[in-house]
Amino acid sequence: MSELPPVRGQLLRGEILGPFTWFRVGGPAEVLFLPADESDLADFLTKISPAIPVTILGVGSNLIVRDGGIDGVVIRLAGRQFARVAPMDGARIRAGAGALDSMLAKGAAQAGLAGLEFFTGVPGTVGGALTMNAGCYGRETKDVLVEAQALTRTGERVTLANSDFGFTYRKNALPPGLIFLNATFAGTPDAPDAVLARMAEITARREASQPIREKTGGSTFKNPELASGERLSAWKLVDEAGMRGQRRGGAQVSEKHANFLINTGEASAADIEGLGEDVRAAVRVQSGVELEWEIKRVGRA
Numbered sequence: 001m002s003e004l005p006p007v008r009g010q011l012l013r014g015e016i017l018g019p020f021t022w023f024r025v026g027g028p029a030e031v032l033f034l035p036a037d038e039s040d041l042a043d044f045l046t047k048i049s050p051a052i053p054v055t056i057l058g059v060g061s062n063l064i065v066r067d068g069g070i071d072g073v074v075i076r077l078a079g080r081q082f083a084r085v086a087p088m089d090g091a092r093i094r095a096g097a098g099a100l101d102s103m104l105a106k107g108a109a110q111a112g113l114a115g116l117e118f119f120t121g122v123p124g125t126v127g128g129a130l131t132m133n134a135g136c137y138g139r140e141t142k143d144v145l146v147e148a149q150a151l152t153r154t155g156e157r158v159t160l161a162n163s164d165f166g167f168t169y170r171k172n173a174l175p176p177g178l179i180f181l182n183a184t185f186a187g188t189p190d191a192p193d194a195v196l197a198r199m200a201e202i203t204a205r206r207e208a209s210q211p212i213r214e215k216t217g218g219s220t221f222k223n224p225e226l227a228s229g230e231r232l233s234a235w236k237l238v239d240e241a242g243m244r245g246q247r248r249g250g251a252q253v254s255e256k257h258a259n260f261l262i263n264t265g266e267a268s269a270a271d272i273e274g275l276g277e278d279v280r281a282a283v284r285v286q287s288g289v290e291l292e293w294e295i296k297r298v299g300r301a
């Protein structure tokens with residue numbers, strides 16, 4: 001890659017990305033940029049060639065970075081500058097895009113705001129939640145988001161209302177290339193203890209049903225939608241196809257939750273993605289359903 005402009009944050013060439021993801025797999029970033037703050041990021045985007053591909057990394061809880069790594073610039077909003085969570089007037093709370101969803105949930109509880117408890121069950125960042133319309137137990141990001149601020153690929157700051165996102169199940173309809181900076185959410189007033197108690201219930205429920213201490217990417221496939229609008233459970237289809245516990249190299253379909261893939265130790269990204277394709281093929285044969293990946297796969301094989 002040609003010369004890059006000077007920055008106040010860090011520019012790292014050839015940094016292996018596996019450690020930045022939950023699966024702990026994946027090759028290097030041609031360049032990894034850790035901006036010092038929003039203006040450092042905006043300046044950088046203004047100055048680099050529009051031909052350079054840019055990829056954003058949250059905490060990699062919904063991501064397979066392929067073994068060949070990622071060309072161009074990978075940006076990660078690390079550090080406190082991007083992770084502030086602050087209550088606002090009118091039963092609202094704002095969080096930086098680099099803040100963990102669990103910190104947002106905790107901040108809302110401390111501010112006496114109900115409605116954001118579900119974020120305690122999503123192990124990603126606010127930026128990842130805006131991208132994925134993350135949710136669980138009947139609530140999604142779209143139910144609580146007021147607005148978000150983002151930078152365009154050329155460094156221009158934009159404000160997006162909830163309706164601009166075009167949210168549907170686990171995605172938004174925004175043009176690609178936006179980098180979320182922060183988001184404002186609305187809750188409803190409640191006693192902090194009551195909110196914290198509901199968060200504890202969510203945590204206990206997840207511990208019991210999901211392999212949340214493994215190297216995983218969460219739900220691998222979206223729950224397929226029938227023509228009637230009803231959704232099938234992906235895990236049931238995987239189970240019916242006999243794929244629970246199946247392996248490829250160091251990758252395995254979780255015994256605990258059949259829609260989770262896990263890295264048992266030495267898996268490559270190719271093992272994990274290949275096992276996912278094995279599952280899709282088995283489900284196609286067994287039930288005729290075409291499973292769609294929920295996990296994003298980026299980079300070169």
Ligand SMILES: Cc1cc2nc3c(=O)[nH]c(=O)nc-3n(C[C@H](O)[C@H](O)[C@H](O)COP(=O)(O)OP(=O)(O)OC[C@H]3O[C@@H](n4cnc5c(N)ncnc54)[C@H](O)[C@@H]3O)c2cc1C
Pocket residue numbers: 022055056057058059060061062063077097098121122123124125126127128129130131132133134135136178179180181210211212216217218219296
């Ligand atoms: C154990 C486990 C349980 C999970 N349970 C749930 C669940 O219940 N519900 C659910 O919805 N998900 C769940 N997930 C999946 C995952 O946590 C969510 O999709 C989460 O929103 C991803 O956030 P992230 O920061 O890890 O994003 P990443 O995985 O790093 O990236 C995901 C996408 O978001 C984009 N992105 C991230 N930050 C930004 C930004 N600032 N600007 C622009 N784009 C950005 C990336 O480019 C990528 O396209 C689970 C995952 C695990 C490992």
